[in-house]
Amino acid sequence: DAPVVPGLAAAGNALNGKTYTVPAGTKVLLSLKSGDNTKTARPGDGVYLVSTFPVIVGSHVLIPSGVYVQGVIDKVERPGRIKGRARLLMHFTTMIFPNGQVIGIPGTVDNLPGSSGPSVKGDEGTIEQASNKGRDAGNVAKGGMIGATGGVIGGAASGHPGVGALGGGLAGMAGGLVYTLLTRGDEIVIPEGTSLEMVMQRPLGLTASQLDGIN
Numbered sequence: 001d002a003p004v005v006p007g008l009a010a011a012g013n014a015l016n017g018k019t020y021t022v023p024a025g026t027k028v029l030l031s032l033k034s035g036d037n038t039k040t041a042r043p044g045d046g047v048y049l050v051s052t053f054p055v056i057v058g059s060h061v062l063i064p065s066g067v068y069v070q071g072v073i074d075k076v077e078r079p080g081r082i083k084g085r086a087r088l089l090m091h092f093t094t095m096i097f098p099n100g101q102v103i104g105i106p107g108t109v110d111n112l113p114g115s116s117g118p119s120v121k122g123d124e125g126t127i128e129q130a131s132n133k134g135r136d137a138g139n140v141a142k143g144g145m146i147g148a149t150g151g152v153i154g155g156a157a158s159g160h161p162g163v164g165a166l167g168g169g170l171a172g173m174a175g176g177l178v179y180t181l182l183t184r185g186d187e188i189v190i191p192e193g194t195s196l197e198m199v200m201q202r203p204l205g206l207t208a209s210q211l212d213g214i215n
Helices: 008-015 134-157 161-182
Strands: 020-021 027-031 046-051 055-057 060-063 068-077 087-098 100-109 120-121 127-130 193-202 202-205
Touching: 020 055, 020 060, 027 100, 046 087, 068 100, 100 120, 100 202
Parallel strands: none
Antiparallel strands: 020 202, 027 046, 027 193, 046 068, 055 060, 068 087, 087 100, 087 127, 100 193, 120 127
């Protein structure tokens, strides 16, 4: 019998036009290898990740775990002082398979599994920070309580505790409101090791030679 040469069958299939397809909408779980945040990130910065769970189509592993994924940051919006949440937009461009094959991909962020802060909004995969409304209301209320307490003390000393409480409360609320307006909202911070789910926007065709040594 003729000796079996590793990869020969796969190469033969590739020459015969054998291809495999990762369907549009397929999700790939990734882990971030370099942290990102809206305070320091700039459009054009690179994003580096690695796949953490294999993608199986039929009986074939088409994207194994351990595939390196490269992407790029498209847009960065820092949070405003009066309104506006932090936003971060990125897309994925390239996969590097363990066998050295480099493949262009049409991927965007679909989800941040387990995140208690930023979430993904819209079809483009924009990462958006959670609202600060609860914290802002708390700052104003806290300012009112502190002001009212100070007003009672001052009013009692002058013989008009009720007037002092009212004036102090209004002043405190105004101070809390000013503090809220001068304070930026939360930045988006995505630490190294964060899980991201990438979704394929279009079908991805792979040849047998690109998958050589994977299955």
